[in-house]
Amino acid sequence: MANRHTIILMQTSQNRSTRTFMDYESISQAMDGICALYERKLKELNPAIREITYDISDLYNFIDGLADMSSLVYDHSIQAYLPYDRQWIKQKTLQHLKKLASQR
Numbered sequence: 001m002a003n004r005h006t007i008i009l010m011q012t013s014q015n016r017s018t019r020t021f022m023d024y025e026s027i028s029q030a031m032d033g034i035c036a037l038y039e040r041k042l043k044e045l046n047p048a049i050r051e052i053t054y055d056i057s058d059l060y061n062f063i064d065g066l067a068d069m070s071s072l073v074y075d076h077s078i079q080a081y082l083p084y085d086r087q088w089i090k091q092k093t094l095q096h097l098k099k100l101a102s103q104r
Helices: 027-045 056-065 086-102
Strands: 006-011 019-024 068-075 080-084
Touching: 006 027, 019 027, 027 056, 027 086, 056 086, 068 086
Parallel strands: none
Antiparallel strands: 006 019, 006 068, 068 080
8 A cells, every 4th residue: 555656636726727736656655745735835825934834724724725636546456546536635644644743
């Protein structure tokens, strides 16, 4: 499960030209990427603040505020990508952050 290629598909606004994707070697790296995307957005919106903090509800609001977000995760057993929605992404992000917090 750890090394499952993951593609995050997203559209930041209603404008179709904002469609983009990010690909990662694992689900864990994809969740890190989503957090990094949000953190970059926070820094962009708050350039004067040196240390920015947020909680999971802030991250969820960011994900929900996007026009669209979904993922494709490679399943080796069927040699195909399985689609997952933004609820799955939010669940996996929370699990990932909890795992990181327990390692500290």
